[in-house]
Amino acid sequence: MARHRFLVDGVEHVVTVDGLDGGFAVRIGDAEPIEVQPTVHEIPGVVSYFEDGRPTRAFVARPAQGFNVTVNGRRFELRPPSTSKRGRGTVGGQTDPLGKVSAPLAGVVVAIHVAVGEHVEEGAVLCVVEAMKMQNEVHAPHAGTITALHVEAGARCERGDILVEYDPDEVPEA
């Protein structure tokens, strides 16, 4: 038996898998086990299976940690629980470490609205990242004082690059 723990949008899910003859019994949390028979799996990315005889398919990518799974047009990001820390005011399970703000997407930093030493309120616009002709404002997650800027206007950034560091006014509750 194998036990998998996945964090999806901040909620942990435990999935246990038991090998059966020609398939698996998969159990999510305390729910009744589902009997599945994989069909296509030699093609990387495609996972097809019969669930109680009903064909189902999903597309699974393996980033550095966890899985990105696309099912019927919706994409889920499944991460190992240990690597993700939740922060105050965040929606998903993924968040920047306290005191850092990363690029929401790859693009070009077209404007920086703050300077080191400046105090900002929560939600203040820190900088603007342009991608695909769209200007995306990067906002302060907490009130605090800017301690470092890691980009300059005109510079290219990758998704996840730390753009700004700050000293939060108060340490949010865990």
Add this chain to the structure above:
Amino acid sequence: MSFKRVLLANRGEIALRVQRACRELGIETVAVYSDADRDALHVRNADIAVHIGPGPALESYLVIDKILEAARATGADAIHPGYGFLSENPRFVDAIEAAGITFIGPPASAMRALGDKVSARKLMQEAGVPVVPGANDIDANDIATATAEAQRVGFPLLVKAAAGGGGRGIRRVDRLEDLEAAMRASGAEAASSFGDATIFLERYVSPARHIEVQVMADAHGNVRAYGERECSVQRRNQKLLEEAPSVAVTPELRRRLCAAAVAAAKSCGYRNAGTVEFLLDRNGEFYFLEVNARLQVEHPITELVYGVDLVVQQLMVAAGERIPDFDEEGPLTPRGWAMEARINGEDPYRDFFPSLGYVEHFEAPLGPGVRFDSMLFEGLDVPIYYDSMLGKLIVWGADRPEAMRRMRRALRDLVIAGPTTNVPFHLALLDNPDFIAGDVHTGWLESSFTMPALPDPDPRLQQALVAAALAAELGRGPASSAPASVGSSNGNAWARAAQRQALDGRTRATGARGWQGTAS
């Protein structure tokens, strides 16, 4: 066909579209590409490919000299501009023609005549094309004249700077009392931005549909109008779903629209493919808006209902041939119904926040009446420098209900794993009662449409968890064997894929991080 080698001064799906037409005609193709497009499909699909610079379009696809140099170096005898980039730049046309190369598009003189709002308006008035009621050439300080003209035009109206552009210097005035202030503001803005305080007044036509007519003109004085396209479903002036024909256009109205479009094209000596855009109000009155002097994104829906290949016609007309089967007797009758959904890398659940990145999996929809024009392939890392359109899903049906059923089916068959797409938006749109009734106008989407909420809990989450657990099991080795370490040399295809992705070092973590997106 007199062309032997055509250079495509563009990228993405439109470069592929033109390459396909060239190939069918036995013409060789030359692609140009930036650093960001080195792996792109339009490069691999070309006979010859020329590198023209770094990713930003200002340093590559928009540099006239680099495109011309590529054409000279490869001996191209014609250049197709696609849409966007340099396609409506008359200086590009001048430079191409000076180099003895044929531009596959309208003459520079027509572009110039149509590019200026006031001159285009006058041109159309002289040609008998209905323009939005208004008054031209008013001095921003001449309140007396403006007052008299405004009362003739009617309220609400727009005050526009004659030399303006990009929405600058435009003010809406609902009452006569507000006219003077709006004129001073527009005039001042126009004087400081454009050095010209001349304004004009235009009735504010709202609600209105965006109806456009495809035209094709040859060098022998023939102009063909290929009916209308309905493009009223827009968000921030970006069209999202287009259809042909329009539910609002009767055969009689179509005849008048086509006649106006032909007159518009003839008024400026137009040649090649173009689109004449109109506003259509609730009373069935239509007004000239502008001419798009190029092939448009949504051209395929016209191709499907009129049974033509507009790119092939562009190539023929540019080579001096006549429009095929030209018949001056009125507009052609559309056959069936076509729709195009623009598939963009945007998240409709997060205010259309752009989403791009690595395409993990891709399956194009197939089957009767379905066409997908796209540059996608598995492994493509969608570049950040260009627009967010990943493809155009185009369907044809015998009537509008069949086209809608096909579109729903094809949207569900389309699989793009990686970037988040606006497919859920299109599915919601196709279920919207106003859209089903065809009761839309250009402001409808932003004023009346809301995305239905995601189901909570979403049954797809269970499937995702099962699939991930299975992938984890299967990735260790044969399904029945004891777990082996991931990445072991005797691993299966899954393990090798995992290894490759790990080596790649790609991390694709996303999610809210305390920032919000605002698209502008």
